[in-house]
Amino acid sequence: MTARGCALLNYTYTHNDLTILGPTEPTYYAPNHLPDVLDIAILKSVPVGDQISAEYEGSTAHNPVLLDVGLRQRNVGIFTRRFTDWGRFRAEMQRNTAIPVIETTDDLEAAILSLETDIKYAMTQTTTETEIPRLAISRQTLPDGIKQLIRDRRRLKRLATRTRLP
Incomplete structure (x- = not known):
């Protein structure tokens, strides 16, 4: 209209x-x-x-x-319900993640890969999944x-x- x-x-x-x-x-x-x-x-x-x-x-x-x-x-x-305990995630990241010394681009690439791996590991350790019909x-x-x-x-x-x- x-x-x-x-x-x-x-x-x-x-x-x-x-x-x-x-x-x-x-x-x-x-x-x-x-x-x-x-x-x-x-x-x-x-x-x-x-x-x-x-x-x-x-x-x-x-x-x-x-x-x-x-x-x-x-x-x-069915669908999958995921729950992440963010307090445990934070603790897992603090325990497993070290701050590297970065001097070259290769060091930077390695640090990025390490951080990515640490995040994925912490997520799998602190996330529970439940299948619901x-x-x-x-x-x-x-x-x-x-x-x-x-x-x-x-x-x-x-x-x-x-x-x-x-």
């Missing part, structure tokens, strides 16, 4: 390989204005199997946006009660935007 939006639309008419995606629900609720969609995706030469949507809104006026590109399945398989439940299968709560929250945010009531 704006001049910039019309210019963007006209640009896509002359460039057939572009796809512009935007969520159907507002992504920004300004206190003194109507809700608006601020977040869009411009894709070039990507097959159209894409979805973009505004996700659960937190306590801010701006909703995060989720863009699914391609035909992959979401939340399937992903849930195969998609966003569309939320319970009806949760969906209703989300609809009510959006309605109340729109009302608060229009009337300035908390």
